[in-house]
Amino acid sequence: MAMTKEVNLTPFSSPSPLLGHQYCHHPLATAAAVDPCHFVLSFTDLSYSVKEPRSFPFFRKKNNETRPEALRGTRKLLDSISGEVRTGEILAVLGASGSGKTTLIDALANRIERASLRGCITLNGDRLEGRLLKAISAYVMQDDLMFPMLTVEETLMFAAKFRIPRSVSASKMKERVQALVDQLDLRSAAKTIIGDEGHRGVSGGERRRVSIGTDIVHDPIILFLDEPTSGLDSTSAFMVVQVLQRIARSGSMVIMSVHQPSYRILGLLDRLIFLSRGQTVYSGPPQGLPEFFAVFGNPIPDGGNPAEFALDLVRELEDTAPDGAKDLVTLNALNHQARARTSATAATGSCLPLQEAVRNSIATGKLVSGAMIDGAALASYANPFWVEVSALTKRAIINMWRMPEILAFRLGDMLVTGFLLATIFWRLRDTPKDVRERIGFFAITMTTIFFTSGDTLAVFIQERYIYMRETAYNTYRRSSYVVANAVTTFLPLVFLTIPLAFITFFGVGLSGGMDGLGFFFLTILATFWAGSGFVTFLSGILSHVVLGYTVAAAVISYFLLLSGFFINRNRIPDYWIWLHYMSLVKYPYEAVMQNEFSKDLSKCFARGVEMFDGSALGSLPTAKKVEVLTVIGQTLGMNITNDTCIITGSDVLQEQSINQLNKWSCLLVIVAWGFFFRLLFYISLLLGSRNKRK
Secondary structure, eight states: OOOOSSOOOOOOSSOOOOTTOOOOOOTTOOTTSOOSSOOEEEEEEEEEEEEOOOOOTTSOOTTSOOOOGGGSSEEEEEEEEEEEEETTOEEEEEESTTSSHHHHHHHHTTOBOTTTEEEEEEETTEEOOHHHHHHHEEEEOSSOOOOTTSBHHHHHHHHHHHHSOTTSOHHHHHHHHHHHHHHTTOGGGTTSBOOBTTBOOSOHHHHHHHHHHHHHTTOOSEEEEEOTTTTOOHHHHHHHHHHHHHHHHTTOEEEEEESSOOHHHHTTOSEEEEEETTEEEEEEOGGGHHHHHHHHTOOOOTTOOHHHHHHHHHHHHHHHSTTTTHHHHHHHHHHHHHHHHHHGGGOOOOOOOHHHHHHHHHHTTOOTTOOBOSSSOBOSOSSOHHHHHHHHHHHHHHHHHTOHHHHHHHHHHHHHHHHHHHHHTTTOOSSHHHHHHHHHHHHHHHHHHHHHHGGGHHHHHHHHHHHHHHHTTTSSOHHHHHHHHHHHHHHHHHHHHHHHHHHHHHHHTOSSHHHHHHHHHHHHHHHHHHHHHHHHHHHHHOOOHHHHHHHHHHHHHHHHHTSSSSSOGGGSOGGGHHHHHHOTTHHHHHHHHHHHHSTTTTOEEEEGGGGGTTSGGGGSOHHHHHHHHHHHHHHHTOOOOTTSEEEEHHHHHHHTTOOSSOHHHHHHHHHHHHHHHHHHHHHHHHHHOOOOBO
């Protein structure tokens, strides 16, 4: 299917998109008039390459051939892509999987490091900077992750609270949300929850439109979308693109990637860029496709879908022709050179300067977030920190409140755990044997709390993806999310602490009275706080739930091993002692041990022959034990009788090497661990969610 030698370069009869030109073509425009096309996004010669990992000789394919040298080094994902889109238009990037559609969208949306991207991107002739782009644009990801138990109206309202400044009255904000509901054609689903696998909610098409709505609530000038029609049936996909057309006609420009649009969807698009292996095989209006392929020598059949025909032809060329679709790339470049020459003289009007155009947009109701206050000032976020924390906390609490089964399950887990521990260690006495069992109870209880905290790992990881989606374009601060997450996490911990603390304290028969119960309660609550902080941190650095559970279980096991319960601190090798002080189990374990045994350090736990209980001499008759006790006393030069106190609370703590921090200091360390892990979580969000390719 080679290209014919002689190609007709006469411009197409359809309107030319004039790719790469930076002017709006309205001959009657004057400097004082506001150009109807008052934004033009142009991009010229965009190129982006990535390094490929080198193959080593011992990594061979099944046919024992090593990877060809020509395929090593770098691979071009974008190769000199140029184009233009104006206010009121939809630019669709088409192509097969791996053609570079998403890469081009990411490049235009500043989601690729500029140091790695070659070429120029301008808005109204001015180079487009990242901070300005974030303020005037929105990016809709392919995944529709949202809080499942919020209604459509609530989801959009919370998006408005993040994006629209608090200077806008509540009534105005509500009007904006209601207008958006109508614009997205979601009125019938406004009171329906989003839903998930376990809760029935809106349909797939409605969910996609809600996802779009959360990103356009502030009415951005530029809207980027990554395959908004993927996974939808033809009717739902058409409705989504209809909504996008309404958004564009309201004064925005829409740039989206799409795999294979239907004939109806194609009729809603204004400009196309068709990619093959990172190169442009066609750029222009959809109406120009038939003439373009007719010139190429492969006319589109009558009644056929031009997009499907083009995709099939490009795939065939890629599979059969040595140079792939290079002939199409050449034809497209020659055609646009001819168009540029014939239409260059028509550019007599120009768009407004960028800052003036943005101010005019704000004056007409665009960018209701007030992201750009004047020509020099840009606000990174629409609202102050405390407003963001309040909205995030309220949203999470509503979502959590509507899923009572999760809290009920965790409460049931604590009730069962408390019941098992209480019945296993029921009413321990003050004997040497019961002292050992009491120590074991403390160790296993504190460790169980950390393992239980891992139950929320899946929820945290799912929420992290929502966070990444929302913060990609400065919806709210990372610090606001961390603080709100800590607040909403802490509230359920209080309810989980109550059954575990009360059931075990009275069931096991712990000492200390009400003061002891109060400290025991605070220690368990603080341990839950530290455990949830640890799990939250893991959710920030791990993306898979199974991997998170594995890491959490392994680390908690190490914490228990080096907590001082299995091996005394004095016997831990010097090269592992640092892990002992980092053990999360160590501090709650030592806190409750001191709460139990330091209240009355003179309290006796073994008198006279009771010291032999649990040893080889424990089976001797009492009379023989008394004789042995007397001999020991004589040997030591002490008067040891059957009433002599052998083991006190102080001895128990000394034997466990619990003598460095008092119980309140241990409690403060536990609380500090919780804050420390949330600080690490914040740092992980800063470093790991930049939403940019290198």
